[in-house]
Amino acid sequence: MPCRSRGLPLNRRQLMAGAAAIAFVPALSANAQSRPRVVIVGGGVGGATAAKDIRLLAGNAIDVSIVSGSETYYPPFAIHAFKAPQGCAVEPVTVSETVSNAGVSVVPLNARRIETGKRRVVLDSSGTGPEALEYDILIAAPGVALNWDGVGDVRGSRRDPLWIANASCADVLDLFKAVPEGGRLAITAPSGGHRCPPAVYERACLGARWFKQHNPTATILLIDDKDSYPLQAQFETAYADYYEGVIEWVPRDFHGGIESVDFDSGAVVARDETFKADVLNVIPPQTAARILAEAGLTDESGYAPIDATTMRSAIDENIYVIGDAASVGELSKSAHAAQVEARLAACDIVLRLLQMKVEERIQVSDTCWSTVAPDDAVYMAATYEAAGTGFKTVERTTSDVDDDATLRQQNAAAAAAWRGKLLQALYGPH
Ligand SMILES: Cc1cc2nc3c(=O)[nH]c(=O)nc-3n(C[C@H](O)[C@H](O)[C@H](O)COP(=O)(O)OP(=O)(O)OC[C@H]3O[C@@H](n4cnc5c(N)ncnc54)[C@H](O)[C@@H]3O)c2cc1C
Known part of the structure; x- marks a missing residue:
């Protein structure tokens, strides 16, 4: 449950009990009679996790759409092996299949720009879909651009x-x-x-x-x-x-x-x-995807500054930036971290719409596995604490260079289990 990681006494039932109130939060909703609209740019690990978690916590009370760029998503972290003799072990993922049973709408178009003043995302529709989507809250999860x-x-x-x-x-x-x-x-x-x-x-x-x-x-x-x-x-x-x-x-x-x-x-x-x-x-070298710089949401680091307890943009309070596009201090740019950040954002968005109090001390963790051979993986893992506009390392561990074969085999199994669990959380049944 995402909000539990924030030390909050919340469960789905309690959130659902408050969820009816969401439709009448005038500060956030342009149209007080309609459900608040959360639009997510990017249907990767960050975007899909946030979409599912908001729906999990708030049910139908919040309207969630993902602007995914295309029908398919190729998880970069999943390509770590080939099938014998020369086949691929990883299939691309159809974004709509991953979130449709969570009641999330997927618009497989590219977001051309974010108009923060008008709170809308302009799409590359070429007449094949909506030209723009208006939002009450935007989650930006577009990943990185190559510099x-x-x-x-x-x-x-x-x-x-x-x-x-x-x-x-x-x-x-x-x-x-x-x-x-x-x-x-x-x-x-x-x-x-x-x-x-x-x-x-x-x-x-x-x-x-x-x-x-x-x-x-x-x-x-x-x-x-x-x-x-x-x-x-x-x-x-x-x-x-x-x-x-x-x-x-x-x-x-x-x-x-x-x-x-x-x-x-x-x-x-x-x-x-x-x-x-x-x-x-x-x-x-990499920076946040360009759409964020063009919207004025990045700083001199090339990434989007955020408040680390909520992943809210430090520049625009109606926008959350998660995943690799966010400037997160010492926290890795990893799928694991993107998932954790998505959960912080989803939690804050639902709590904010329900006008509940938030816990300030946030700890998160992430592990980056590297499979170096079929039965051998190494890792770096850390726990971080949210501190202002970034995360600070509380504790860091890595696999030992002298780990014996049994331990390395266990690492490889743990890496495979982690990937399986993440893909299941993202793309499995809601
Ligand atoms: C080779 C490799 C190995 C890795 N291994 C690991 C690992 O072992 N463990 C780990 O934790 N992490 C690993 N990672 C990192 C991990 O893949 C990323 O941290 C993670 O994918 C970030 O998720 P994200 O949602 O922020 O961005 P992404 O996964 O990049 O998803 C962003 C999505 O947004 C879409 N998008 C971008 N711009 C727009 C737009 N304007 N409109 C609409 N859609 C848009 C993109 O097309 C994409 O689908 C690895 C990365 C690489 C490259």
């Missing part, structure tokens, strides 16, 4: 980095298949924070695993624009144990910083070194 300017000079036919929620498992497989026999894949990692900090290195393990089976002389060069990364010792152990001679990691200290990439020639030019590869997987 290609942050890569330097980008030449040639740009290859999609397969990093945002439009990339399928088959696309990732095609990336590895594009490498010729005995060829080289270069993966570049950005310097700043990015979604799921260990994910670049997990992708390298995934590629190395596929190469070992299907292209055993191919290699991966990981060109990092930083000098260290999360779970580094654990990944280096995995490279040595499973992918000896396949993965090579090059830190910024060695090359001096990436200055340009050329997708056609496969060159990655850094200040002190030029690297060549057959295929490039360039992962640019």
